[in-house]
Amino acid sequence: MLDISVKKKLGNFFLNAELHDGGVICVTGPNGSGKSTLLNIIAGFIRQDQGSIVISGKDVSFLPPERRGIVIITQDSFIPSLTVDSHLMFGVKLSKTKVDSNELDRLKALFSINFTGKMKNLSLGQRERVAILTALLRKPRLILIDEATANISDKETFIKTLTEERRNYGFDLIFTTQDVNDSAFADHHYVMNNGLLMKRF
């Protein structure tokens, strides 16, 4: 469950966002409307001027990014030199918990990760699936995906898979997208317009 209420001024740009929901949350809005800025505030890379960020009852407003229990995934969130398996093991290592090999195989099958090789040699869609599974293996309370599904061919299956894994891993998910149709796969839909976040459903 998320209780987010933040305000931020960046030059001439004002961001004002209220988000009180849980589950899978889709944020749409035009280029430059403030979607990435909002995710970076939630993740802790940009400090809000006012307001607070509460995740599953924990106020993380003033914690550094690595202590928020949040992972943010953009199209650059991968380590180019690692192989697929070492990338996934990196996620497991960061979570400081064990994942048995059957569970890892189950998740790889679910995310259609049936390829190997170095991350830098994969297609954009393959890379993003590995990056997102790596994020999930870190067992965060919240996963933020900034337009990272742009290269995923079957977004419906992909979002449904993440939604189902919420039951096992218990995270909330916020993803931004340019495609308003993607909101059909989410529990909640918000629209960002010129820095103002509005709830649709």
Ligand SMILES: Nc1ncnc2c1ncn2[C@@H]1O[C@H](COP(=O)(O)OP(=O)(O)OP(=O)(O)O)[C@@H](O)[C@H]1O
């Ligand atoms: N550090 C900054 N200083 C001043 N203005 C900034 C800064 N960072 C972002 N902005 C402005 O904030 C606005 C929102 O940008 P942001 O990248 O968050 O939008 P977006 O909706 O994610 O767009 P896109 O889909 O293109 O990524 C833009 O007008 C941008 O120029």
